[in-house]
Amino acid sequence: MENRKPTMQNAQARADQIQAFDLELTELTNNSVIMLSEQQNQSIQSYHHDVINALKQQYNIDDTAASKQLSLGMKIASLVAALAMASSVFFLFFQFWGLFSTGFQVFALVAFSILSFIVTALIAQKDVAGYYAKIAGLISFGCFVLNLNMLGQIYSITPSPNAFLVWSAFGFILAYMCKAKVLLVAAIICFASFISMYFGTWSGMYFISFGEKPENILFASLLVFCLPFILNAIPSPTFTKQIAEFSHFDKVYRVMGMILFFLPVLVLSNWGQGSHLSIDTKIIEQCYQVLGFVSAGLAIWLGIKKQWRHVNVTGNIFFILFLYTKFFDWWWDWLPKYLFFFVMGVVSILLLVLFKRLRSDHNAQQGVKG
Numbered sequence: 001m002e003n004r005k006p007t008m009q010n011a012q013a014r015a016d017q018i019q020a021f022d023l024e025l026t027e028l029t030n031n032s033v034i035m036l037s038e039q040q041n042q043s044i045q046s047y048h049h050d051v052i053n054a055l056k057q058q059y060n061i062d063d064t065a066a067s068k069q070l071s072l073g074m075k076i077a078s079l080v081a082a083l084a085m086a087s088s089v090f091f092l093f094f095q096f097w098g099l100f101s102t103g104f105q106v107f108a109l110v111a112f113s114i115l116s117f118i119v120t121a122l123i124a125q126k127d128v129a130g131y132y133a134k135i136a137g138l139i140s141f142g143c144f145v146l147n148l149n150m151l152g153q154i155y156s157i158t159p160s161p162n163a164f165l166v167w168s169a170f171g172f173i174l175a176y177m178c179k180a181k182v183l184l185v186a187a188i189i190c191f192a193s194f195i196s197m198y199f200g201t202w203s204g205m206y207f208i209s210f211g212e213k214p215e216n217i218l219f220a221s222l223l224v225f226c227l228p229f230i231l232n233a234i235p236s237p238t239f240t241k242q243i244a245e246f247s248h249f250d251k252v253y254r255v256m257g258m259i260l261f262f263l264p265v266l267v268l269s270n271w272g273q274g275s276h277l278s279i280d281t282k283i284i285e286q287c288y289q290v291l292g293f294v295s296a297g298l299a300i301w302l303g304i305k306k307q308w309r310h311v312n313v314t315g316n317i318f319f320i321l322f323l324y325t326k327f328f329d330w331w332w333d334w335l336p337k338y339l340f341f342f343v344m345g346v347v348s349i350l351l352l353v354l355f356k357r358l359r360s361d362h363n364a365q366q367g368v369k370g
Contacts, residue, residue, distance in 0.1 A: 011059035018048045019063070060129045071129075078131040079182060085135060086142035093146060105154060109147040116140040117174075124178045137178040141186060144170050161197035161207045164190045181252050188224055188256045195220035203276060214264030215276050221264075225257025251310045258299060258311065262318040265292045270325060292322040323347070 025044075028034045036044075055061045062068040100108065120136040127133040145167050152159070171187025174180070193210075196217045200210030210216045228250040268274055269288040272281030296319035303312025324344065331340055 011055045012061045015052055015055055015061045015063050018052060022048065058128075074129075074131055078134050082135040082138035082182070086138050089139060089143055090146055093150070097150075102154060106151065109150055113140075113144050113147045116143045120174065121177060130179050133178040134180040134182065137174040137180050137183050138186075141167075141171055141174055141183060159208070161194050161201070164194035164197065168194060175249075176246060179246070181249070184249055184252050185256060188253070192217065192220035192224055192256075192260050195223065212274065213276055214267045214274050217260055217264045221257050221260035223257075224260060225254055227253045227257075251308075254308065255310050255314055258314045258318070262292065262295070262314075262321075265295065266318070266321060266325070269322065270329070289322065289326065293319065296322060320351075 025034075025036075029036070052061075052063050056063060062071050097105065116136070117140050120133065120140045123136045124130075124133040148163060148166065151157075152163070168187045168190035171183055171190055175183035175187055196219075197207040197210045199216040199219060200213060201207050203213065203216075205213065205216075265288050269285055269292050272284035272288075275281075275284045275288075277284055296315045299311055299315025300319065303309065303315055327340075327344060327347070331343065335343070
């Protein structure tokens, strides 16, 4: 563990590892599996105590279950505060905007964007836990989006998808600077919107209407999912070390990529009219239904193989959504409601039995390998 790049995530993982070791050592001692001398016990406890204290001072990690619960509450509070403060700035602009001259408006927009970014950078350097940096980052991102939009209105600039590219770039900078997943999600949404809008314009649509054809989002979703692989494949030792500090962001890329993929597929599996394909809508819906089931199954398999719990969970959620929407199409209109829900319950139990069997087979295989 000491050989890893020191990050907040690695520090917390180290503390969790020490707690798990202490619990297991106590269990082994109580069952007379291992007997350490008093000197050995004290040496281990002293070493762990020093490591935990050093991690707490440097990274503000949680060393107890109660501390973790309080940290979760702090994360929720910081997210709510960030969204509320960003909304406050947004409505403040519109409340008094018409009272200012054009020159002052332009100055205020540019100055506020620069100032909010500088304040965010300063807070991010001091705030190891990232609670206040997240608040400042979201305010800065909200100001940048609002200010760029207002400047476009002042100078009558023709709306363009390029604004989403600029917003996404700024969002990525803030996300990596503040180590904030919520900013990364905002940046990914802007980036995916930019790609999807250009796909829409290539098909003859006005870029704002890209959502009318859900297929426009599919390429962007695959690109977002593959971004961690692309970043990790860049042949630069310095860049690789920097990216390694944000390995926890990989989960966000994968989950967001899967959501951006499965939602359009789910829509098109029930609304074939939204497709670019000029064939029978029933065939389109059936094709996307098959694609949804196959893709969700592959996601579950990939999550198990790579031990990516987030991919496995997301795949399971959408597999069940595809399955239950098909049940609704097949039986809702002609089955009695009590029988419909009974069938859903029976199928859910069968899925439970299937997953339990797969889990047992997987554990048996791991035991043989061990």
